[in-house]
Amino acid sequence: MSANDSSVFDHRYRAFLFDMDGTILNSIAAAERVWAAWAERHGLDVEAFLTTIHGARAIDTITRQALPGIDAQAEARGITEAEIADVEGVVAIPGAVAFLNSLPANRWAVVTSAPSALAQRRLLAAGIAPPAVMVTAEDVARGKPDPACYLLGAQRLGVSMEECLVFEDAPVGIRAGVASGADVIVVTSAHRAPMHTEHPMIDSYEGVHAQADDAGYLRLLRR
Template identity: 70%
Template structure:
């Protein structure tokens, strides 16, 4: 275990903040089916384009393309509706549901780039109970890698974001977490290639446990040490 990983497992946190897609559940197949149709319709190189969609809000992904005559808001709404209607193959990351169930309800939040309706649909499909606190695409004006979403998630839990551990899988989310000043645990369950990162990594949640001390701080533990 690296020094940085050891620090994450040794440090107590006020709360945990979780990204959703790729971190708590795998929605890659469903998302890529919808985005492939969109990319084909707009004459984009589908394979190259699909590498840019993960972790970001749909409206930000569309806006970045700079396509003439395209209304990002209307197109993002089309994407959202299509994704809500296609949750085939959406499944929880191994051990995620049980791990979340072990956490105090007022000490974790979901911070996702997905709109709320889509987030609720995918959580349901994956068998994950929605949390009390959620930050979704509608809650921020600038999405990841801007840190505003994670700062807001911590605020809604009543804690400082610097006292939180963020679970993320995508580069834009990792950068948002870093910019917010939070520690990061990278979830690699859906990665097809190794990710070069200075942060500790997990492939699933089965070996993780959480202990809560008398002051209410959470400490993450790995069953294998």
């Protein structure tokens, strides 16, 4: 079902799948500090380059640059180490902590392009308890916009993809959610400019809440 067919607020879901950066926490300042330094070292147009980093795995971002004579795997490891060391300013999206804490533990997962160690570090820095189910960069051979990460998240929760609602913020993640067969809702709190999308949007989690019924389904409701 697409957002054009029915609103996510009129549907029941077996599970919610959340991207991390920009969706349940804001790590833009920290990420851009690390990536700007990397781009400057490699002679890239920093401002233009930073528009391409969000939502993608580090290895995919680096590989896309096609820089001669670099070891993309080693560069990605270096980026991850720098990002783990720098979590200054990493905060939860407004209302996210209470919203996530309200969900049944077996009915939601984080599906992120970040490596596991970085995901854990940022979640804890933002005051978000890591969920029982997480899909991280190491778990898939192809990153977003490939849907493999979301398909794996649903599989680990034991639900069908069509019964999931994906929460995303970045174009590559939105494309991954759509390609997986799930409904998608876009979180705009971390956006610096208006976003044009066919999908429903929420600015933060302060205007919504989740309701679980006796059959184990979740509903997303406006306050």
